[in-house]
Amino acid sequence: MPVPRWMRVLLGSYGVVIMLLLYLPLVAVFFASISKARYLSFPIRRYSGAWYGEALGSATVRDLLLTSLLVAAIVTVVSVVLGYFAALAFARYRWRHRRLFQKLVLLPIFFPQTVLGLALLMWFNAIGVLPSWQTAIVAHLVWIAPIATLIIAIRAYGFDPMLEDAARDLGCDEWQIQREVTLPLLAPGVVSAGLFAFLLSWGNFPLSLFTTGADSTLPEWLYAKMVSGYSPLVPTVGMLSVAASVLLILLATAVAMLRGRFATLGRSSRTGPPVPEES
Amino acid sequence: MSVRERRLGAFCAAPITLFLALGFLAPLLVVAAFSVMPSRVFDLAHVPDFSAFVEFVQQGYWKSLAWSIGMAAIATLILFVVCWPLAWAMVHVFGRFTQIITALVVVTLIVSENIRLFGWSLTLMKGGMIEGMWRSWTGAGFDGLLYNVPVIVFGLVYVYLPFMLFPLVQGIAMVPADAPHAAADLGATRRQVLLEIELPLASPGILVGSLLSFVLAAGAVAESKLLGGQAVIVISDDVETAFTYGQNWPLGSALAIVLIVLVGSLALFALARLDLDTVMGRAER
Numbered sequence: 092m093p094v095p096r097w098m099r100v101l102l103g104s105y106g107v108v109i110m111l112l113l114y115l116p117l118v119a120v121f122f123a124s125i126s127k128a129r130y131l132s133f134p135i136r137r138y139s140g141a142w143y144g145e146a147l148g149s150a151t152v153r154d155l156l157l158t159s160l161l162v163a164a165i166v167t168v169v170s171v172v173l174g175y176f177a178a179l180a181f182a183r184y185r186w187r188h189r190r191l192f193q194k195l196v197l198l199p200i201f202f203p204q205t206v207l208g209l210a211l212l213m214w215f216n217a218i219g220v221l222p223s224w225q226t227a228i229v230a231h232l233v234w235i236a237p238i239a240t241l242i243i244a245i246r247a248y249g250f251d252p253m254l255e256d257a258a259r260d261l262g263c264d265e266w267q268i269q270r271e272v273t274l275p276l277l278a279p280g281v282v283s284a285g286l287f288a289f290l291l292s293w294g295n296f297p298l299s300l301f302t303t304g305a306d307s308t309l310p311e312w313l314y315a316k317m318v319s320g321y322s323p324l325v326p327t328v329g330m331l332s333v334a335a336s337v338l339l340i341l342l343a344t345a346v347a348m349l350r351g352r353f354a355t356l357g358r359s360s361r362t363g364p365p366v367p368e369e370s
Numbered sequence: 371m372s373v374r375e376r377r378l379g380a381f382c383a384a385p386i387t388l389f390l391a392l393g394f395l396a397p398l399l400v401v402a403a404f405s406v407m408p409s410r411v412f413d414l415a416h417v418p419d420f421s422a423f424v425e426f427v428q429q430g431y432w433k434s435l436a437w438s439i440g441m442a443a444i445a446t447l448i449l450f451v452v453c454w455p456l457a458w459a460m461v462h463v464f465g466r467f468t469q470i471i472t473a474l475v476v477v478t479l480i481v482s483e484n485i486r487l488f489g490w491s492l493t494l495m496k497g498g499m500i501e502g503m504w505r506s507w508t509g510a511g512f513d514g515l516l517y518n519v520p521v522i523v524f525g526l527v528y529v530y531l532p533f534m535l536f537p538l539v540q541g542i543a544m545v546p547a548d549a550p551h552a553a554a555d556l557g558a559t560r561r562q563v564l565l566e567i568e569l570p571l572a573s574p575g576i577l578v579g580s581l582l583s584f585v586l587a588a589g590a591v592a593e594s595k596l597l598g599g600q601a602v603i604v605i606s607d608d609v610e611t612a613f614t615y616g617q618n619w620p621l622g623s624a625l626a627i628v629l630i631v632l633v634g635s636l637a638l639f640a641l642a643r644l645d646l647d648t649v650m651g652r653a654e655r
Contacts, residue, residue, distance in 0.1 A: 102459035116489025186379025203589020214397035294482035
Protein backbone atom coordinates (compact mmCIF):
# COMPACT_ATOMS: atom_id res chain seq x y z
CA MET A 92 0.00 0.00 0.00
CA PRO A 93 1.88 3.11 -1.15
CA VAL A 94 1.99 5.98 1.30
CA PRO A 95 1.04 9.22 -0.47
CA ARG A 96 3.54 12.07 -0.46
CA TRP A 97 1.48 14.46 1.68
CA MET A 98 1.21 11.77 4.34
CA ARG A 99 4.96 11.16 4.34
CA VAL A 100 5.58 14.87 4.82
CA LEU A 101 2.94 15.06 7.54
CA LEU A 102 4.34 12.06 9.44
CA GLY A 103 7.90 13.33 9.02
CA SER A 104 7.06 16.70 10.52
CA TYR A 105 5.10 14.97 13.29
CA GLY A 106 8.22 12.98 14.17
CA VAL A 107 10.36 16.11 14.16
CA VAL A 108 7.90 17.96 16.41
CA ILE A 109 7.84 15.11 18.94
CA MET A 110 11.64 14.94 18.98
CA LEU A 111 11.81 18.71 19.57
CA LEU A 112 9.33 18.40 22.44
CA LEU A 113 11.38 15.55 23.93
CA TYR A 114 14.44 17.77 24.07
CA LEU A 115 12.76 21.08 24.94
CA PRO A 116 13.18 20.66 28.74
CA LEU A 117 16.88 19.91 28.31
CA VAL A 118 17.22 23.13 26.31
CA ALA A 119 15.64 25.00 29.22
CA VAL A 120 18.02 23.34 31.68
CA PHE A 121 20.96 24.21 29.44
CA PHE A 122 20.02 27.90 29.26
CA ALA A 123 19.43 27.96 33.01
CA SER A 124 22.89 26.50 33.58
CA ILE A 125 24.63 29.31 31.69
CA SER A 126 22.54 32.12 33.14
CA LYS A 127 24.58 34.47 35.29
CA ALA A 128 21.72 35.40 37.61
CA ARG A 129 21.26 33.63 40.91
CA TYR A 130 17.47 33.65 40.45
CA LEU A 131 16.51 32.39 37.05
CA SER A 132 14.09 34.27 34.85
CA PHE A 133 13.64 34.02 31.10
CA PRO A 134 14.58 35.68 28.80
CA ILE A 135 18.13 35.40 30.07
CA ARG A 136 20.00 38.72 30.00
CA ARG A 137 23.55 37.74 30.87
CA TYR A 138 25.35 34.50 30.29
CA SER A 139 28.24 33.05 32.23
CA GLY A 140 29.96 29.73 32.70
CA ALA A 141 30.80 30.51 36.31
CA TRP A 142 28.38 27.96 37.76
CA TYR A 143 30.20 25.20 35.93
CA GLY A 144 33.45 26.21 37.58
CA GLU A 145 31.75 26.25 40.94
CA ALA A 146 30.11 22.86 40.38
CA LEU A 147 33.33 21.23 39.24
CA GLY A 148 35.27 22.73 42.15
CA SER A 149 32.75 21.70 44.79
CA ALA A 150 33.78 18.88 47.13
CA THR A 151 30.13 17.88 47.68
CA VAL A 152 29.58 17.40 43.97
CA ARG A 153 32.80 15.39 43.73
CA ASP A 154 31.68 13.06 46.53
CA LEU A 155 28.25 12.60 44.93
CA LEU A 156 29.90 11.87 41.62
CA LEU A 157 32.16 9.25 43.15
CA THR A 158 29.29 7.52 44.97
CA SER A 159 27.13 7.49 41.83
CA LEU A 160 30.02 6.22 39.74
CA LEU A 161 30.90 3.44 42.18
CA VAL A 162 27.29 2.29 42.48
CA ALA A 163 26.77 2.36 38.71
CA ALA A 164 30.02 0.49 38.01
CA ILE A 165 29.25 -2.35 40.42
CA VAL A 166 25.63 -2.53 39.26
CA THR A 167 26.86 -2.80 35.67
CA VAL A 168 29.21 -5.71 36.31
CA VAL A 169 26.82 -7.71 38.48
CA SER A 170 23.74 -7.14 36.31
CA VAL A 171 25.60 -8.16 33.16
CA VAL A 172 26.76 -11.42 34.78
CA LEU A 173 23.31 -12.18 36.24
CA GLY A 174 21.62 -11.06 33.03
CA TYR A 175 23.83 -13.19 30.78
CA PHE A 176 22.87 -16.47 32.43
CA ALA A 177 19.29 -15.36 33.00
CA ALA A 178 18.93 -14.48 29.31
CA LEU A 179 20.04 -17.97 28.30
CA ALA A 180 17.42 -19.47 30.61
CA PHE A 181 14.89 -16.89 29.40
CA ALA A 182 15.29 -17.29 25.66
CA ARG A 183 17.68 -20.04 24.65
CA TYR A 184 17.14 -23.25 26.62
CA ARG A 185 13.81 -25.10 26.74
CA TRP A 186 13.30 -26.15 30.34
CA ARG A 187 10.42 -26.90 32.61
CA HIS A 188 9.71 -23.72 34.53
CA ARG A 189 10.71 -21.33 31.77
CA ARG A 190 7.33 -19.53 31.50
CA LEU A 191 7.19 -18.99 35.23
CA PHE A 192 10.79 -17.81 35.22
CA GLN A 193 10.03 -15.29 32.44
CA LYS A 194 7.24 -13.79 34.54
CA LEU A 195 9.42 -13.61 37.65
CA VAL A 196 12.08 -11.71 35.71
CA LEU A 197 9.57 -9.28 34.18
CA LEU A 198 7.70 -8.50 37.40
CA PRO A 199 10.29 -6.13 38.97
CA ILE A 200 10.34 -4.04 35.77
CA PHE A 201 6.59 -3.53 35.98
CA PHE A 202 6.81 -2.56 39.63
CA PRO A 203 6.43 1.01 40.98
CA GLN A 204 9.98 1.94 41.91
CA THR A 205 9.11 4.11 44.89
CA VAL A 206 7.27 1.20 46.45
CA LEU A 207 10.13 -1.15 45.62
CA GLY A 208 12.60 1.20 47.31
CA LEU A 209 10.46 1.38 50.45
CA ALA A 210 9.95 -2.40 50.49
CA LEU A 211 13.71 -2.87 50.37
CA LEU A 212 14.20 -0.33 53.16
CA MET A 213 11.85 -2.33 55.39
CA TRP A 214 13.51 -5.57 54.38
CA PHE A 215 16.99 -4.24 55.25
CA ASN A 216 15.59 -3.03 58.55
CA ALA A 217 14.00 -6.42 59.25
CA ILE A 218 17.25 -8.30 58.65
CA GLY A 219 19.31 -5.70 60.48
CA VAL A 220 21.30 -4.16 57.63
CA LEU A 221 22.06 -0.45 57.85
CA PRO A 222 21.24 1.33 54.56
CA SER A 223 24.22 2.82 52.73
CA TRP A 224 25.44 3.03 49.15
CA GLN A 225 25.99 -0.74 49.24
CA THR A 226 22.31 -1.43 49.88
CA ALA A 227 21.48 0.97 47.05
CA ILE A 228 23.42 -1.37 44.77
CA VAL A 229 21.09 -4.21 45.73
CA ALA A 230 18.07 -1.98 45.11
CA HIS A 231 19.33 -0.92 41.68
CA LEU A 232 20.07 -4.54 40.79
CA VAL A 233 16.52 -5.70 41.54
CA TRP A 234 15.32 -3.40 38.77
CA ILE A 235 18.30 -3.29 36.42
CA ALA A 236 19.34 -6.97 36.30
CA PRO A 237 15.96 -7.93 34.75
CA ILE A 238 16.35 -5.16 32.17
CA ALA A 239 19.85 -6.41 31.32
CA THR A 240 18.34 -9.88 31.01
CA LEU A 241 15.75 -8.66 28.51
CA ILE A 242 18.33 -6.86 26.38
CA ILE A 243 20.58 -9.93 26.19
CA ALA A 244 17.53 -12.18 25.69
CA ILE A 245 16.55 -10.30 22.53
CA ARG A 246 19.97 -11.26 21.17
CA ALA A 247 19.66 -14.84 22.44
CA TYR A 248 16.35 -15.28 20.59
CA GLY A 249 18.07 -14.67 17.29
CA PHE A 250 20.67 -17.30 18.04
CA ASP A 251 20.89 -20.50 15.98
CA PRO A 252 21.03 -23.48 18.39
CA MET A 253 22.63 -25.57 15.62
CA LEU A 254 25.88 -23.68 16.17
CA GLU A 255 26.16 -25.08 19.70
CA ASP A 256 25.31 -28.57 18.46
CA ALA A 257 27.92 -28.32 15.74
CA ALA A 258 30.55 -27.28 18.29
CA ARG A 259 29.68 -30.28 20.45
CA ASP A 260 29.80 -32.64 17.50
CA LEU A 261 33.28 -31.34 16.80
CA GLY A 262 34.30 -32.30 20.32
CA CYS A 263 33.86 -29.14 22.43
CA ASP A 264 32.90 -29.59 26.07
CA GLU A 265 30.22 -27.43 27.73
CA TRP A 266 32.74 -24.85 28.89
CA GLN A 267 34.32 -24.54 25.43
CA ILE A 268 30.90 -24.14 23.80
CA GLN A 269 30.14 -21.24 26.16
CA ARG A 270 33.49 -19.58 25.59
CA GLU A 271 33.88 -20.11 21.86
CA VAL A 272 30.30 -19.99 20.57
CA THR A 273 27.67 -18.67 22.96
CA LEU A 274 29.53 -15.73 24.52
CA PRO A 275 30.90 -14.31 21.24
CA LEU A 276 27.46 -14.54 19.63
CA LEU A 277 25.76 -12.77 22.54
CA ALA A 278 28.57 -10.22 22.97
CA PRO A 279 26.81 -7.26 21.29
CA GLY A 280 23.78 -7.81 23.54
CA VAL A 281 26.03 -8.03 26.58
CA VAL A 282 27.70 -4.74 25.68
CA SER A 283 24.43 -2.85 25.20
CA ALA A 284 23.06 -4.39 28.40
CA GLY A 285 26.13 -3.16 30.27
CA LEU A 286 25.77 0.30 28.80
CA PHE A 287 22.10 0.47 29.74
CA ALA A 288 22.75 -0.89 33.21
CA PHE A 289 25.34 1.79 33.85
CA LEU A 290 23.21 4.65 32.55
CA LEU A 291 20.03 3.53 34.31
CA SER A 292 21.86 3.21 37.60
CA TRP A 293 23.60 6.55 37.05
CA GLY A 294 20.28 8.33 36.54
CA ASN A 295 18.13 6.39 38.98
CA PHE A 296 16.40 8.33 41.70
CA PRO A 297 13.36 6.53 43.18
CA LEU A 298 15.30 3.45 44.23
CA SER A 299 18.23 5.41 45.63
CA LEU A 300 16.00 7.75 47.63
CA PHE A 301 15.11 5.21 50.31
CA THR A 302 18.03 2.82 50.16
CA THR A 303 21.19 4.93 50.37
CA GLY A 304 20.79 5.82 54.05
CA ALA A 305 23.22 8.59 54.96
CA ASP A 306 24.98 8.44 51.59
CA SER A 307 23.61 10.27 48.59
CA THR A 308 23.79 9.90 44.83
CA LEU A 309 23.74 12.67 42.24
CA PRO A 310 20.04 12.37 41.26
CA GLU A 311 19.05 12.33 44.95
CA TRP A 312 20.98 15.50 45.64
CA LEU A 313 19.46 17.18 42.58
CA TYR A 314 15.96 16.27 43.73
CA ALA A 315 16.56 17.51 47.26
CA LYS A 316 17.74 20.85 45.85
CA MET A 317 14.82 21.04 43.39
CA VAL A 318 12.12 20.69 46.01
CA SER A 319 13.81 22.97 48.52
CA GLY A 320 13.87 26.00 46.21
CA TYR A 321 15.93 27.03 43.20
CA SER A 322 19.70 26.70 43.23
CA PRO A 323 21.76 27.66 40.18
CA LEU A 324 23.87 24.57 40.75
CA VAL A 325 20.91 22.27 39.93
CA PRO A 326 20.79 22.93 36.18
CA THR A 327 24.58 23.02 36.02
CA VAL A 328 25.12 19.69 37.76
CA GLY A 329 22.15 18.23 35.85
CA MET A 330 23.73 19.32 32.57
CA LEU A 331 27.09 17.85 33.60
CA SER A 332 25.41 14.54 34.41
CA VAL A 333 23.66 14.51 31.03
CA ALA A 334 26.90 15.40 29.27
CA ALA A 335 28.69 12.51 30.99
CA SER A 336 25.98 10.06 29.84
CA VAL A 337 26.03 11.31 26.26
CA LEU A 338 29.83 11.15 26.21
CA LEU A 339 29.72 7.55 27.37
CA ILE A 340 27.22 6.62 24.65
CA LEU A 341 29.30 8.33 21.95
CA LEU A 342 32.41 6.56 23.19
CA ALA A 343 30.66 3.18 23.19
CA THR A 344 29.28 3.78 19.68
CA ALA A 345 32.72 4.78 18.40
CA VAL A 346 34.35 1.70 19.93
CA ALA A 347 31.61 -0.54 18.54
CA MET A 348 32.06 0.93 15.05
CA LEU A 349 35.84 0.54 15.15
CA ARG A 350 35.60 -3.02 16.41
CA GLY A 351 33.00 -3.83 13.77
CA ARG A 352 35.41 -2.62 11.10
CA PHE A 353 38.25 -4.78 12.40
CA ALA A 354 35.99 -7.76 12.98
CA THR A 355 34.90 -7.86 9.35
CA LEU A 356 38.56 -7.72 8.31
CA GLY A 357 39.91 -10.43 10.55
CA ARG A 358 37.56 -12.65 12.47
CA SER A 359 34.77 -13.23 10.00
CA SER A 360 35.77 -16.85 9.48
CA ARG A 361 35.30 -17.57 13.18
CA THR A 362 31.89 -16.15 13.98
CA GLY A 363 30.27 -16.45 10.58
CA PRO A 364 28.65 -13.63 8.66
CA PRO A 365 28.25 -10.40 10.62
CA VAL A 366 24.93 -10.32 12.42
CA PRO A 367 22.97 -7.10 11.84
CA GLU A 368 23.13 -4.72 14.78
CA GLU A 369 19.78 -4.14 16.45
CA SER A 370 19.02 -0.58 17.25
CA MET B 371 19.83 -32.66 23.91
CA SER B 372 16.67 -31.91 25.81
CA VAL B 373 18.13 -33.24 29.05
CA ARG B 374 21.10 -30.97 28.52
CA GLU B 375 18.87 -27.95 27.88
CA ARG B 376 16.70 -28.74 30.87
CA ARG B 377 19.71 -28.88 33.11
CA LEU B 378 21.40 -25.81 31.63
CA GLY B 379 18.15 -23.85 31.81
CA ALA B 380 17.65 -24.48 35.49
CA PHE B 381 21.35 -23.87 36.15
CA CYS B 382 21.41 -20.53 34.30
CA ALA B 383 18.15 -19.37 35.89
CA ALA B 384 19.37 -20.12 39.42
CA PRO B 385 21.50 -17.02 40.19
CA ILE B 386 18.93 -14.37 39.25
CA THR B 387 16.08 -16.40 40.73
CA LEU B 388 17.93 -16.58 44.03
CA PHE B 389 18.71 -12.88 43.87
CA LEU B 390 15.12 -11.89 43.08
CA ALA B 391 13.80 -14.20 45.78
CA LEU B 392 15.95 -12.37 48.33
CA GLY B 393 15.81 -8.88 46.85
CA PHE B 394 12.28 -8.74 45.48
CA LEU B 395 9.93 -11.40 46.82
CA ALA B 396 11.17 -11.32 50.42
CA PRO B 397 10.79 -7.51 50.70
CA LEU B 398 7.27 -7.81 49.32
CA LEU B 399 6.43 -10.35 52.01
CA VAL B 400 7.77 -7.93 54.62
CA VAL B 401 5.54 -5.17 53.23
CA ALA B 402 2.57 -7.52 53.30
CA ALA B 403 3.35 -8.50 56.88
CA PHE B 404 3.71 -4.88 58.01
CA SER B 405 0.45 -3.87 56.34
CA VAL B 406 -1.62 -5.90 58.82
CA MET B 407 0.27 -4.66 61.91
CA PRO B 408 -1.24 -2.16 64.38
CA SER B 409 -0.59 1.52 63.73
CA ARG B 410 2.91 2.98 64.17
CA VAL B 411 4.92 -0.12 65.07
CA PHE B 412 8.42 -0.72 63.71
CA ASP B 413 8.72 -4.49 64.00
CA LEU B 414 6.63 -7.50 63.20
CA ALA B 415 6.21 -8.90 66.73
CA HIS B 416 2.65 -7.69 67.21
CA VAL B 417 -0.83 -9.09 66.84
CA PRO B 418 -2.21 -8.21 63.39
CA ASP B 419 -5.27 -5.97 63.54
CA PHE B 420 -5.66 -4.73 59.92
CA SER B 421 -6.22 -1.19 61.25
CA ALA B 422 -4.24 0.35 58.38
CA PHE B 423 -6.74 -0.93 55.82
CA VAL B 424 -9.58 0.55 57.86
CA GLU B 425 -7.67 3.84 57.83
CA PHE B 426 -7.29 3.54 54.04
CA VAL B 427 -11.06 3.60 53.67
CA GLN B 428 -11.93 6.03 56.46
CA GLN B 429 -9.19 8.64 55.97
CA GLY B 430 -9.93 8.98 52.25
CA TYR B 431 -6.66 7.54 51.01
CA TRP B 432 -8.66 5.84 48.28
CA LYS B 433 -9.00 9.30 46.71
CA SER B 434 -5.25 9.43 46.06
CA LEU B 435 -5.46 5.96 44.60
CA ALA B 436 -8.31 7.06 42.34
CA TRP B 437 -6.27 10.08 41.17
CA SER B 438 -3.27 7.89 40.42
CA ILE B 439 -5.28 5.31 38.53
CA GLY B 440 -7.35 7.90 36.68
CA MET B 441 -4.41 10.01 35.57
CA ALA B 442 -2.46 6.90 34.58
CA ALA B 443 -5.39 5.67 32.48
CA ILE B 444 -5.78 9.01 30.69
CA ALA B 445 -2.03 9.28 30.14
CA THR B 446 -1.95 5.77 28.67
CA LEU B 447 -4.80 6.58 26.30
CA ILE B 448 -3.13 9.80 25.16
CA LEU B 449 0.17 7.98 24.76
CA PHE B 450 -1.42 5.39 22.51
CA VAL B 451 -2.97 8.05 20.27
CA VAL B 452 0.24 10.09 20.17
CA CYS B 453 2.60 7.15 19.62
CA TRP B 454 0.67 5.09 17.08
CA PRO B 455 1.25 7.39 14.05
CA LEU B 456 4.90 7.84 15.01
CA ALA B 457 5.43 4.10 15.52
CA TRP B 458 3.64 3.32 12.26
CA ALA B 459 5.80 5.81 10.40
CA MET B 460 8.94 4.41 12.04
CA VAL B 461 8.11 0.99 10.65
CA HIS B 462 6.70 1.92 7.23
CA VAL B 463 7.79 5.41 6.20
CA PHE B 464 10.92 6.77 7.85
CA GLY B 465 13.59 4.30 6.71
CA ARG B 466 16.96 5.60 7.88
CA PHE B 467 15.29 8.35 9.97
CA THR B 468 13.87 5.59 12.20
CA GLN B 469 17.29 4.82 13.63
CA ILE B 470 17.86 8.49 14.42
CA ILE B 471 14.51 8.72 16.21
CA THR B 472 15.25 5.52 18.13
CA ALA B 473 18.63 6.86 19.23
CA LEU B 474 17.16 10.23 20.22
CA VAL B 475 14.41 8.62 22.31
CA VAL B 476 16.84 6.20 24.00
CA VAL B 477 19.11 9.09 24.97
CA THR B 478 16.25 10.89 26.77
CA LEU B 479 15.56 7.66 28.61
CA ILE B 480 18.94 7.72 30.29
CA VAL B 481 18.66 11.33 31.43
CA SER B 482 17.37 11.23 34.97
CA GLU B 483 13.59 11.73 35.10
CA ASN B 484 14.14 14.47 37.67
CA ILE B 485 16.27 16.56 35.37
CA ARG B 486 13.78 16.32 32.51
CA LEU B 487 10.83 17.23 34.71
CA PHE B 488 12.86 20.04 36.23
CA GLY B 489 13.44 21.21 32.66
CA TRP B 490 9.69 21.26 32.07
CA SER B 491 9.11 23.27 35.20
CA LEU B 492 11.75 25.77 33.97
CA THR B 493 9.94 25.80 30.63
CA LEU B 494 6.40 26.21 31.92
CA MET B 495 6.76 28.25 35.11
CA LYS B 496 5.96 31.95 35.37
CA GLY B 497 9.13 33.64 34.18
CA GLY B 498 10.11 30.38 32.53
CA MET B 499 11.11 29.76 28.94
CA ILE B 500 7.61 29.96 27.41
CA GLU B 501 6.04 32.67 29.55
CA GLY B 502 9.25 34.72 29.67
CA MET B 503 9.74 34.66 25.90
CA TRP B 504 6.08 35.45 25.32
CA ARG B 505 6.27 38.39 27.71
CA SER B 506 9.38 39.80 26.06
CA TRP B 507 7.80 39.58 22.58
CA THR B 508 4.30 40.77 23.34
CA GLY B 509 4.77 42.64 26.58
CA ALA B 510 1.85 40.81 28.19
CA GLY B 511 2.62 37.99 30.59
CA PHE B 512 0.37 35.26 31.91
CA ASP B 513 0.40 32.94 34.87
CA GLY B 514 2.67 29.94 34.69
CA LEU B 515 1.30 26.71 33.27
CA LEU B 516 2.28 24.60 36.26
CA TYR B 517 0.45 23.27 39.31
CA ASN B 518 -2.71 21.72 37.85
CA VAL B 519 -3.93 18.26 36.91
CA PRO B 520 -3.46 18.49 33.11
CA VAL B 521 0.21 19.36 33.52
CA ILE B 522 0.70 16.23 35.67
CA VAL B 523 -0.88 14.11 32.95
CA PHE B 524 1.35 15.88 30.45
CA GLY B 525 4.37 14.99 32.59
CA LEU B 526 3.30 11.35 32.67
CA VAL B 527 2.84 11.30 28.90
CA TYR B 528 6.24 12.90 28.43
CA VAL B 529 8.17 10.62 30.78
CA TYR B 530 6.59 7.34 29.69
CA LEU B 531 6.54 7.97 25.93
CA PRO B 532 9.40 5.52 25.20
CA PHE B 533 7.58 2.76 27.10
CA MET B 534 4.63 3.06 24.73
CA LEU B 535 6.56 3.89 21.56
CA PHE B 536 8.99 0.98 21.43
CA PRO B 537 6.47 -1.82 22.13
CA LEU B 538 4.16 -0.28 19.50
CA VAL B 539 6.99 -0.26 16.96
CA GLN B 540 7.63 -3.89 17.83
CA GLY B 541 3.94 -4.74 17.51
CA ILE B 542 3.52 -2.98 14.16
CA ALA B 543 6.67 -4.66 12.83
CA MET B 544 5.05 -8.01 13.71
CA VAL B 545 2.16 -7.39 11.28
CA PRO B 546 2.98 -9.43 8.15
CA ALA B 547 3.63 -6.98 5.32
CA ASP B 548 1.28 -8.90 3.01
CA ALA B 549 -1.79 -8.58 5.21
CA PRO B 550 -2.52 -4.87 4.63
CA HIS B 551 -1.70 -5.29 0.92
CA ALA B 552 -4.08 -8.22 0.58
CA ALA B 553 -6.83 -6.34 2.40
CA ALA B 554 -6.29 -3.29 0.19
CA ASP B 555 -6.39 -5.44 -2.95
CA LEU B 556 -9.69 -6.84 -1.77
CA GLY B 557 -11.06 -3.32 -1.55
CA ALA B 558 -10.50 -2.37 2.09
CA THR B 559 -10.22 1.35 2.76
CA ARG B 560 -7.29 2.74 4.77
CA ARG B 561 -9.59 3.00 7.76
CA GLN B 562 -10.65 -0.63 7.47
CA VAL B 563 -7.04 -1.77 7.10
CA LEU B 564 -6.21 0.09 10.30
CA LEU B 565 -9.19 -1.14 12.32
CA GLU B 566 -9.45 -4.69 11.07
CA ILE B 567 -5.90 -5.66 10.12
CA GLU B 568 -3.23 -3.54 11.74
CA LEU B 569 -4.69 -2.90 15.20
CA PRO B 570 -5.61 -6.56 15.88
CA LEU B 571 -2.36 -7.96 14.52
CA ALA B 572 -0.27 -5.43 16.44
CA SER B 573 -2.21 -6.10 19.64
CA PRO B 574 0.65 -7.80 21.56
CA GLY B 575 2.68 -4.61 21.16
CA ILE B 576 -0.30 -2.46 22.12
CA LEU B 577 -0.88 -4.61 25.19
CA VAL B 578 2.74 -4.47 26.35
CA GLY B 579 3.00 -0.73 25.70
CA SER B 580 -0.25 0.12 27.47
CA LEU B 581 0.55 -2.13 30.40
CA LEU B 582 4.03 -0.66 30.87
CA SER B 583 2.86 2.95 30.62
CA PHE B 584 -0.14 2.41 32.86
CA VAL B 585 1.70 0.52 35.58
CA LEU B 586 4.63 2.93 35.67
CA ALA B 587 2.35 5.99 35.58
CA ALA B 588 0.12 4.63 38.36
CA GLY B 589 3.13 4.35 40.66
CA ALA B 590 4.73 7.62 39.58
CA VAL B 591 5.31 10.42 42.06
CA ALA B 592 7.86 12.86 40.61
CA GLU B 593 5.44 14.29 38.02
CA SER B 594 2.86 15.33 40.59
CA LYS B 595 5.51 16.72 42.92
CA LEU B 596 7.69 18.64 40.47
CA LEU B 597 5.03 19.79 38.00
CA GLY B 598 1.77 19.51 39.93
CA GLY B 599 2.82 21.17 43.17
CA GLN B 600 0.08 20.29 45.62
CA ALA B 601 -2.70 20.18 43.01
CA VAL B 602 -3.45 16.55 43.85
CA ILE B 603 -1.84 13.93 46.05
CA VAL B 604 -1.07 10.65 44.32
CA ILE B 605 -0.93 7.28 46.06
CA SER B 606 2.86 6.90 45.92
CA ASP B 607 3.13 10.30 47.55
CA ASP B 608 0.90 9.07 50.40
CA VAL B 609 3.03 5.96 50.74
CA GLU B 610 6.17 8.10 50.95
CA THR B 611 4.64 10.48 53.48
CA ALA B 612 3.44 7.64 55.69
CA PHE B 613 6.97 6.28 55.82
CA THR B 614 8.84 9.56 56.25
CA TYR B 615 6.87 12.31 58.04
CA GLY B 616 4.10 10.06 59.27
CA GLN B 617 6.45 7.43 60.74
CA ASN B 618 3.61 4.98 60.26
CA TRP B 619 5.06 1.95 58.51
CA PRO B 620 1.90 -0.19 58.68
CA LEU B 621 -0.15 2.53 56.98
CA GLY B 622 2.48 3.04 54.28
CA SER B 623 2.67 -0.72 53.75
CA ALA B 624 -1.10 -1.07 53.50
CA LEU B 625 -1.26 1.71 50.90
CA ALA B 626 1.59 0.09 48.99
CA ILE B 627 -0.11 -3.31 49.14
CA VAL B 628 -3.35 -1.93 47.71
CA LEU B 629 -1.40 -0.40 44.81
CA ILE B 630 0.68 -3.55 44.32
CA VAL B 631 -2.32 -5.88 44.29
CA LEU B 632 -4.21 -3.69 41.85
CA VAL B 633 -1.31 -3.12 39.48
CA GLY B 634 0.22 -6.56 39.92
CA SER B 635 -2.97 -8.46 39.12
CA LEU B 636 -3.44 -6.31 36.03
CA ALA B 637 0.14 -7.04 34.94
CA LEU B 638 -0.18 -10.77 35.54
CA PHE B 639 -3.54 -10.86 33.76
CA ALA B 640 -2.04 -9.17 30.71
CA LEU B 641 1.20 -11.17 30.77
CA ALA B 642 -0.77 -14.42 30.89
CA ARG B 643 -2.35 -13.53 27.57
CA LEU B 644 0.99 -12.89 25.88
CA ASP B 645 3.38 -15.28 24.29
CA LEU B 646 6.63 -13.60 25.24
CA ASP B 647 8.63 -15.72 22.83
CA THR B 648 6.66 -14.38 19.87
CA VAL B 649 6.73 -10.78 21.08
CA MET B 650 10.46 -10.76 21.70
CA GLY B 651 11.60 -13.47 19.33
CA ARG B 652 10.74 -11.59 16.20
CA ALA B 653 12.51 -8.58 17.59
CA GLU B 654 15.42 -8.63 15.13
CA ARG B 655 14.67 -5.88 12.72
